[in-house]
Amino acid sequence: MKNVKHLECINCGKTYPAEPGVYTCPDCGPEGILDVIYDYDYIKSRVSKESFKENREYTIWRYTDFLPIKPDSARPRLRVGWTPLYDTAVLAEAIGLDKLYMKDDGQNPTASLKDRASAIAVVKAMEEGAKLIACSSTGNAASSLAGNAASVGMRTCIFVPQRAPQGKIAQLQIFGATVISVQGDYREAFQLSAEAIKKYGWYNRNAAINPYLAEGKKTVSLEICEQLDWQVPDWVVFSVGDGCTIGGAYKGFLDLYNVGFIDRLPKFLGVQASGCDPLTRAFISGGKMEPTAENTLADSIAVGVPRNPEKALRAVRKTGGVYINVSDDEILAAMRLLGNTSGIFGEPAGVAGLAGLKKAVAEGIIKRNETVVCAVTGNGLKDVNNAIKAAGEPMKVNPNLDELVSALEQRPGFFDYLNQ
Numbered sequence: 001m002k003n004v005k006h007l008e009c010i011n012c013g014k015t016y017p018a019e020p021g022v023y024t025c026p027d028c029g030p031e032g033i034l035d036v037i038y039d040y041d042y043i044k045s046r047v048s049k050e051s052f053k054e055n056r057e058y059t060i061w062r063y064t065d066f067l068p069i070k071p072d073s074a075r076p077r078l079r080v081g082w083t084p085l086y087d088t089a090v091l092a093e094a095i096g097l098d099k100l101y102m103k104d105d106g107q108n109p110t111a112s113l114k115d116r117a118s119a120i121a122v123v124k125a126m127e128e129g130a131k132l133i134a135c136s137s138t139g140n141a142a143s144s145l146a147g148n149a150a151s152v153g154m155r156t157c158i159f160v161p162q163r164a165p166q167g168k169i170a171q172l173q174i175f176g177a178t179v180i181s182v183q184g185d186y187r188e189a190f191q192l193s194a195e196a197i198k199k200y201g202w203y204n205r206n207a208a209i210n211p212y213l214a215e216g217k218k219t220v221s222l223e224i225c226e227q228l229d230w231q232v233p234d235w236v237v238f239s240v241g242d243g244c245t246i247g248g249a250y251k252g253f254l255d256l257y258n259v260g261f262i263d264r265l266p267k268f269l270g271v272q273a274s275g276c277d278p279l280t281r282a283f284i285s286g287g288k289m290e291p292t293a294e295n296t297l298a299d300s301i302a303v304g305v306p307r308n309p310e311k312a313l314r315a316v317r318k319t320g321g322v323y324i325n326v327s328d329d330e331i332l333a334a335m336r337l338l339g340n341t342s343g344i345f346g347e348p349a350g351v352a353g354l355a356g357l358k359k360a361v362a363e364g365i366i367k368r369n370e371t372v373v374c375a376v377t378g379n380g381l382k383d384v385n386n387a388i389k390a391a392g393e394p395m396k397v398n399p400n401l402d403e404l405v406s407a408l409e410q411r412p413g414f415f416d417y418l419n420q
Helices: 040-046 049-054 060-066 089-095 115-127 140-150 166-174 186-200 213-217 219-227 244-258 278-285 309-317 328-342 348-362 380-391 401-409 414-418
Strands: 004-009 034-038 085-087 099-104 132-136 155-161 178-182 235-239 267-273 322-326 371-376
Touching: 034 040, 034 244, 040 060, 040 244, 060 219, 085 219, 089 099, 089 328, 089 348, 099 219, 115 132, 115 140, 115 213, 132 140, 132 186, 140 155, 140 166, 155 166, 155 186, 166 178, 166 380, 178 186, 213 219, 213 244, 219 244, 235 244, 235 348, 244 267, 244 309, 267 278, 267 309, 267 348, 278 309, 278 322, 322 328, 322 348, 328 348, 328 380, 348 371, 348 380, 401 414
Parallel strands: 099 371, 132 155, 155 178, 235 267, 235 371, 267 322
Antiparallel strands: 004 034, 085 099
């Protein structure tokens, strides 16, 4: 990999060669998360804004020069990336912004942003000759890994907490994964997966441990900038669980800055659920992250012990951004708001960012004239039960016109809107 210099510990700064089996800093242990350090001069010699105009590879692989993979490595066969960036004018007006874009990563093959990381995991596993890939997950990372691995005939073993939604479990089963439902919370699922990976020598897809996976997630930022014709928004918004996604998104903007494609970084708004907010608390206190409970319906961000806290905090602190909390009720309201005003269906964790954005605008943190990009990280079909909780049950009538008329007349505002 000519574009990669080495791996660097974000804790002590020591560097290590980008070789198989190197995940965390041996001196710092699990807290020694590694960064992939690139040769930006080499990358600049390979790509330009003009070259991207001619590039017809509309997947994350259009950014191969920014990724820690060998140019000739085999890749998963699913079409990951280049998800739509919608100019959502009606939604923007509803929350008090002049310009708001929604990045719908629920349009990825297994319906979440996690496909970006899993595609890299499969490539790296094949480069190392691994036979099986394993991870722990609240659901989306698991299904994305299983789907991408299945596309190349590779086996997976997935550890999920007992609260994982059935929609995500169904994906795993259909993709042929060996699914271990750990009768406990996410931290217990993570620990058991770590012990099994160590015992059997499986390839480790856990994004907080494997330094290469954040590199896949950063492609969401590369796409945002390219889709905006290399104009940098004032703010980008992400819901936050383990911290890997927001950390990876920051790395994407940093890469573009370092090769001269953009002249500044956006501010980052990190959004957590109030019932599971270890990173918000650490941001406010200025200290180290402390574990919290996992009391939120947004399962994908129900992570009481984030495994990548330093990268997640760095993304917000380095850009002058903010962490903010939202309640489950605010998340459910954001699901309705997003769907009603833009036609985008997001799962609870996928729209937590929008709930936080709405709150940040109301509190004056983000101003009306600032341009914002907000990521929808997962599709609403992942968690239909909470979608119904957010939207309500349908009207039920017998096959009788008079009964239908009566029901419609009792529906608040229905005829008022039609008569406008």
